[in-house]
Every structure is written in C-alpha cells, then in structure tokens.
Amino acid sequence: xxxxLLLYNGLxxxxxxxxxxxxxxxxxxxxxxSKDSLITVLNPAVIDKLAERxxxxxxxxxxxxxxxxxxxxxxxxxxxxxxxxxxxxxxTRNMPNVKIIMKLKSGNYxxxxxxxxxxxxxxxxxxxxxxxxx
Numbered sequence: 001x002x003x004x005l006l007l008y009n010g011l012x013x014x015x016x017x018x019x020x021x022x023x024x025x026x027x028x029x030x031x032x033x034s035k036d037s038l039i040t041v042l043n044p045a046v047i048d049k050l051a052e053r054x055x056x057x058x059x060x061x062x063x064x065x066x067x068x069x070x071x072x073x074x075x076x077x078x079x080x081x082x083x084x085x086x087x088x089x090x091x092t093r094n095m096p097n098v099k100i101i102m103k104l105k106s107g108n109y110x111x112x113x114x115x116x117x118x119x120x121x122x123x124x125x126x127x128x129x130x131x132x133x134x
Contacts, residue, residue, distance in 0.1 A: 066126035067099040071116065073109040073132050084131045101125070 060066060068091070070084050084102065091100045101123070105113045109132055120128060 060126060063095060063098045063127070065097055067101065067124060068127045068129065069120050069125045070100060070102050070129045071131065072102070072104045073130060074105050074107065075109040075132050081131050084129070087129065 070088055072081050072084055075081075088100050088102055091098050103116060103119075105111075105116055107113060
C-alpha cells in the first residue's frame, strides 16, 4: 500500500508540474535525441512598448433627445440578453425622450462588426451600451 501511495503521489506531482507549465526533470540524452518531444512556448513577459492610448469620449450633459444603442455582443451565441431588454424597458418607461435602438452584433463577442459601428455613426448614435453577458 505504501509503495502504491508513493507512486500515486509521484504521478500526481508530475501532473501538477506539467499543468503548471513546469516540466519535470528529464534525461537530457533522450530529449536531445528526440526533437519531436520538444515544444515551443511563448514568453509571457510584458513588452516595454505600451499600446496606443485612446481617450474616452466626452460625457453627455443629458440623455434627453439622444439616441442610445444597446448592443448585444452575441456572447456565446445567446443573443437578446434579458438584462439588455430590461434596460430598454427601463428607458421606455422612465426616459421616453431617449431613442433606444437594440442591435445584435454579428459574429461572436470578440469579432469586429464594422457595419454596425458605421450604422451607429450614420444614425448619429450619441451613446452605446454594450452587453457581454446576461
């Protein structure tokens, strides 16, 4: 029993090391002999160059008479998130002078939708509420 437990603990330790990205010690002769067993990894270090900074849009003084788009990002293909529909209902009841336009973004949540952004700009959308989950 003790021998099986030691073997199990050794396998468990190796699995933890592998899953955490640390390879257990190997015989270097075997690794050098078999190039198929080598893998390439990416360096997660932060690069020195920062991404281009884009300032936030200026805040609106009021929403009265404005057009606000509520965009469902189509997260995991659900579409029409209940929380976004409730937001639309809230605006309808509490701020009837605000025009709300609900849109479902094409593609998945990470894909760009240039046609939608063009539509918002063409319709003079004053603001956008983007929902990623509901």
